[in-house]
Amino acid sequence: MTSLVDRLGRAVHCLQFADGLNPAQWAVLRYLDRANRYSRTPTAISEYLGTTRGTVSQTIKALEAKGMIGRETNGRDRRAVLLKLTREGKAALENDPLHCVASVAGMLGDELDEASRFLDRVVDCLQAGNGSLGFGMCADCTHFCRNGFGAEAHRCGLTGDPLSVADSTKICVNYDAPAAP
Ligand code: SF4
DSSP states (O other), rough: OHHHHHHHHHHHHTOBBTTTTOHHHHHHHHHHBBBOSOOOOOHHHHHTTOOHHHHHHHHHHHHHHSEEEEEOOOSTTTSSEEEEEEHHHHOOOHTOOTTTHHHHHHHHTHHHHHHHHHHHHHHHHHHHHTOOOOOOGGGGGGTEEEEEEEEEOOOETTOOEEEEEETTTBTTTTOOOOOOH
């Protein structure tokens, strides 16, 4: 199994030298597409990707130079900067070279959920071993208050901010996993 994971990792790595981007750049674009507004910082990216701040900083610079990501001011802390995908970055992701992996995975049918849960557990264990943060989906977080602002919006119990339906599907650096039953 270890050997299979290694081969898969190498194959997936090679696929991602595409459209003038490298694997690290694709990973940052994908992350920014999935991350919520608390999580689109260089620190959160390096935490999620398990890489150094220096490497992430170089990748961000390259993507900015290509016009694929931009910066916006953080509403809570105006000194902090949030990264965001530009229209060009979103367009690039439509041709993500890993779409072919998703197509192959789709052939697994009902086994896909089981395989995904297994791989999730492997990643969680590795991250826990490294002392990394969990980064789960907002709607599954212990702080998520469904309809916390009535029918209009959910609420983050940690920050008190409203969360839209779209927010609830994003991943978050502050995610707190529910205790195992
Ligand atoms: S509910 Fe949890 S995952 Fe969602 S924004 Fe708040 S801390 Fe992040």
